[in-house]
């Protein structure tokens with residue numbers, strides 16, 4: 099019996115893990131550059147964290163969570179997103195009592211029971227940033243602009259920033275009513291999920307993906323024209339600071355995002371060349387969430403980006419092989435005496451910080467050379483009886499093909515310098 103990974107999940111095989119490690123290291127370097135600390139939360143949480151934190155009327159909570167009762171009769175959910183857990187941890191560990199703001203980032207797997215297709219999976223990975231404790235627009239702009247630096251460093255260039263403001267509890271109710279008025283005449287024609295959203299969360303009508311619904315619904319009056327003075331001021335400051343950084347964006351009044359906790363700024367990045375699932379990340383301000391999860395009222399803003407989609411976008415434009423790792427040196431041995439010597443030498447140079455591998459399969463010279471080439475060794479060190487007697491190795495530079503005899507002692511330091 100042969101098994102396959104569950105539907106909607108995938109292995110990251112050795113062919114791809116080099117590329118993934120590269121993506122992760124760019125993220126970590128950028129986060130360090132911007133003063134963010136990593137938060138690692140459990141893969142599962144109490145279900146209530148998401149019900150309260152993500153919102154009961156969201157697609158995630160209504161139909162996408164992996165929820166189960168554990169053996170101790172607790173309701174547990176595999177995390178579908180990273181913000182509610184990060185905020186739960188912020189409250190639990192009293193991070194508010196540290197110097198503010200709290201700037202957190204995370205990288206890790208998320209779980210949603212969605213219909214799998216290219217770019218959409220049931221287990222996928224996100225990196226995200228959260229700035230907790232800042233009401234001002236500089237934080238919004240930092241979390242919008244920083245992932246763009248990461249995309250750029252990864253060679254993902256065809257990115258569009260969509261921007262909107264969905265107001266606050268002061269100005270949103272008026273807009274909600276306006277939307278209901280505008281869409282009341284077409285309500286009977288809309289899909290069942292829009293009909294239920296009409297009552298419960300009419301803003302969500304705007305991001306219905308059904309083309310049929312779209313056909314019935316005239317373009318909405320742009321929400322950012324109905325903001326209260328404070329929200330309008332915040333939005334115009336966000337736009338001014340984006341302009342100052344030279345970040346281009348398009349205003350998208352339909353961008354309300356699927357999560358209930360957002361207020362004011364919402365944004366999403368789309369990328370060309372990866373098919374219909376082209377949202378590569380998104381986020382917004384969530385000033386109500388810390389309090390919702392038991393903390394003091396605390397403003398906050400964050401972003402989450404899909405790493406599979408980053409990798410897809412990179413593969414659309416780059417050579418994944420470039421990131422396949424390779425050892426500094428592969429030791430090729432001729433004969434039994436040499437086989438034993440390379441075994442020792444490999445361990446020796448490793449202890450001096452040079453990555454090394456050697457033949458364990460008892461293969462002949464040609465096969466060992468072919469293998470070294472396939473696994474991307476930078477140098478090959480060939481050792482037979484003559485070399486052992488002379489205390490040397492025949493060192494071949496795999497990129498130039500050039501070969502010379504060098505002393506065994508000092509091999510490690512030479513290879514380190516040659517890197």
Ligand code: AMP
Nearest residue numbers: 217218219222377378379380402403404
């Ligand atoms: P969200 O907060 O739901 O907008 O998710 C943020 C980002 O995560 C999206 O823009 C996608 O890039 C990625 N993402 C969300 N759901 C999935 C999924 N099921 N499979 C792969 N990537 C996803």
